[in-house]
Amino acid sequence: MSTDIAPEMLGAKIVEWYRCIVARDMEQVITLKNEVERFVETTEIHDEKVLSFYSLVMFRYQLLMEDFQKRKVAFPDLEIIRDKDFYNDKLLKFLYYFVHGQAEFYQGRYKSAIRLYHIAEGLVNHIQDKAEKAEFFYRLGESYYRIDQYTFAVAYIEQAIDLFEQQQFNKEKFLNCKLLLAAINTELSLFDKAEFVYQSVLSEAKAFPTTHALVLRSLGMNRTRQHKLEEARQYFIQALNTGDHRESVAGMKSSWDLANILFRLQRDYKYALSLLQEAKAKAESLNNEEYIVRCSITETLFVKGGVDETLLQLMKTLEEHELYFEYDEMIEEIILYYQERDDLHKAISFTILKKLQTLKRSYLQTFSDEL
Structure with a gap:
């Protein structure tokens, strides 16, 4: 049977939970989550401000646990905050734009995330x-x-x-x-x-196993950029064998990295193909457009032998999603693939495409600044 609970008591418990999330005290985070959920599920709560705070902190928790990246949750409908007087509460308003910005970031909408973060930045001095x-x-x-x-x-x-x-x-x-x-x-x-x-x-x-794996992954990326592929291979293998990295969203990326390197080294083809299929399946289950495209480009190049029409369409997809950082990385991969095979005609074609894209972006940025 549900009972009433003082909003102040529940609010204080949510604040305690929120502070543990910020501090990443995972043991207390889980304990307090269970306590707060039990309060919410078994009591009558009439204070909408407290409920909104609970929704925001719950989403903050889900971001911490990668639940949002794994598509286990969707962004909560918090537009009601805009229509309530308590939208003037600085902490609630900051949290609203901060977590909304994180949601946009995880969906690859980086400029949108920055716009939301800048609104939150105007409130950051109210955060103690x-x-x-x-x-x-x-x-x-x-x-x-x-x-x-x-x-x-x-x-x-x-x-x-x-x-x-x-x-x-x-x-x-x-x-x-x-x-x-x-x-x-x-x-x-x-x-x-x-x-x-x-x-x-x-x-x-x-x-810190999670961060240790990220350091190893970063060292692999550093070597990849220097074309030291054998060293990069070893670092990515270490990363995937550290903690639960392989099961994480970052681990999906490392699986793609390692597959791509193995294909470039022309070794362990079957293992490379299995890693690529694993990464692509996970990217598709998460609806991660960036890594769906990355995997598809690698597949087109190294499994299908390069199909220009497919590659052009995949690059267009990155552009349409404003994934410019990723666009530049992947077009470099394509150019390198053709250079290594002495197909200078195609290498030059994609180099020209890259330069045109850079000029286009520069023009749009200048036009936007003038406006």
Whole structure:
């Protein structure tokens, strides 16, 4: 039988749960989630503000657990907040735009995520928890990284690092920030600088299996960009064998990376094909458009021997989804494939396509800035 409970009591319990989510105290996160859910399921709750806070924190929890990335949940309908007076509550408003931005990010809509994050940024000074501020700056920097705006990305990530450094319990998030800075150096071909950071965090990351796997994956990506494929292969194998990385969304990406490298090395074809099929199946189950396209391009090149019409359509899909970072990476893969096979005509054709796309983006950006 349901009973009434003071909104203040439930609200306090949700706040406690929220703080544990921010601090990534996973044991307490799970314990408090069960307590809060039990409260919500067995009591009459009439305070809509508390219910909205619960919905936002629950979604924050689902983002932490990768439930959203795995398509186990959908973004909750929180538009009701806009129509209520309590939308003026700064914490609720901040959380609304922050988690909404994260939802957009995980769906590959990075510019949309940045727009939402910037609304949240106007409210960030009302947030007392330094860990939440640090997480927010990290997420905003990560979004800028995905659209190649590295100057903005570094500025926000460094703000996050300053805040995370003040909190020893957030050591793992501090390491994640360092990894992102190193990834930017890799993209800028500052490989030695990136390598120094990766090696500096590698031993510390061993205490955190999820992050340890990400460091190994990042080292593999660093080697891939330098065309040191054998070293990259070894790092991706280590990553996939660390913790539960293989079952994670990041593990799906590592499976594709390793498959692509094996195909390029022309070795372990059957294993490469099984990894590719595994990655593609997972990408399709998650409706992850980016990795569906990546897997399809690898399949078209190395399994089907290259079909220009298919490749052009797949590149168009990346463009339509504004996945420009991914567009540049994959067209480089295509160009390299044809160069390695001495098919200079096709290599030049795709090089021209890349340059045209870059000019088009530059023009659109200039036009947008003028507006």
